[in-house]
Amino acid sequence: MVKAVVAGASGGIGQPLSLLLKACPLIDELALYDVVNTPGVATDLSHISSPAKITGYLPKDDGMKHAFTGADVVVIPAGIPRKPGMTRDDLFKINAGIVxxxxxxxxxxxxxAYFLIISNPVNSTVPIAAEVLKAAGVFDANKLFGVTTLDVVRSETFVAEITGEKNPSKTTIPVIGGHSGETIVPLFSQAKPSVNIPADKLDALTYRVQFGGDEVVKAKDGAGSATLSMAYAGFRFAEKVIKAVKGESGIIEPSYVYLPGVEGGAEIAKLTGCDFFSVPVELGPNGVKKVYNVVSSANDYEKKLLEACYKGLGGNISKGVEFIQNPPK
Incomplete structure (x- = not known):
């Protein structure tokens, strides 16, 4: 039996994410939680002929307790979306409190449970989640993930537009670092099968992966951000975690994790100077089985990107830790 929870299920990411999870045959029970509309979303989805039994809860009547109790996987897309002209940082105070x-x-x-954090800014909200779990004495680094799969999905898609690959997901591209702007570092040199990106297209491609979210905000003309692609990416990662929990082996996907607490992470933490970092993670029945050091194999172009990444990421991580240790008055 697998029980999954979506916390923030009524929002722009939460609804399509809940739809994809309801349709997933690996899930037996799906609990939706949000501050508004959850019973309606759950009733709507309950008419879908897939195995998952679905329930929807609001904060009243111990809704959070009922939603979370017995959960195996908790996916958290809750928070307010980024609006035009708003940096991920502007979102921080509101979303930090929600997470x-x-x-x-x-x-x-x-x-x-396994905790999959989607709420932005992920670079800071995952350290916040870790601090809360540490304070409660229940932190397990192998079970806390920042979902950076959207950066991976974008890399696969944008590279396919250059190479002509009909199925973009057939190309594996490690995207490492963080989950905003310059902290996102796609390692095209380590793509499998290898890809040939013309030198004159590399800068634009890298920028597009790093700032793909802005492209969506602009195209939606102020009416929203990347919700559907993020829901797909969140589902893709959640499904991989569930498959690994059920015993499937050899599943590797980049995710933003606490390096000092996971197998193979200490070496990467030393190299990067960051305790939290997105790297390819091998998933197992207990969450992170091991992480892979792809940092040391970066080429000269990618090393320059990584320098900028370390700088930005360090501040983001500190900000998250600080938010819990010294709460804003």
């Missing part, structure tokens, strides 16, 4: 409060509930009601 903190949800993780306090999770630490109490489902401390052994």
């Amino acid at each position: 903190r409060d949800l993780m306090k509930g999770a630490a109490e009601f489902c401390p052994k």
Whole structure:
């Protein structure tokens, strides 16, 4: 039996993500939680002829407790979306508080679950989640993931537009670092099968992967951000975690994890100077089985990108830790 929870299920990411999870045959029970509209979203999805039994909860009547109790996987897309002219940083104070409060509930009601954080800014919200879990004495670094799969999905898609590959997901591209702007570092040199990116297209391609979210915000003309592609990416990662939990081996996908707490992470933390970093993660029945050091194999072009990444990421991580250790008055 697998119980999945979507916390923030009524939002722009939460609804399509809940739809994809409801359609997934690997899930037996799906609980939706949000501050508005969840019973309606759950009722709508309950008419879909797939195995998952679905329930929807609001904060009243111990809704969070009912949603989280017994959960195996908790996916958190909750938060407000980025608006035009808004940096991921502007979102910080609001979304940081939302993630903190949800993780306090999770630490109490489902401390052994796998936590998949989508709420932006991921570079800071994952350290926030870790601090909350540490404070509650239930932190397991192998079970806390920042979902950076959208950067991977974009890399696959944009590279296919250059190479002509009909199925973009057939190309594996490690995208490492963080999950905003310059902290996102696609390692095209390590793509499998290898890809040939013309030198005159490399800068534009890299920029597009790093700032793909802005492309969506602009195209939606102020009416939203990347919700559908993010829902797909969140589902893709959640499905891989569930497959690994059920015993499938050899599943590797980049994710933003706490390096000092995972197998193979200490070496990468030393190289990068960052405790949290997105690297290819091999998933197993207990979450992170091991992480792979692709940093040391970066080429000269990618090393320059990584220098900028380390700088930005260090500040983002500190900001998240600081938010919990010294809460804003």
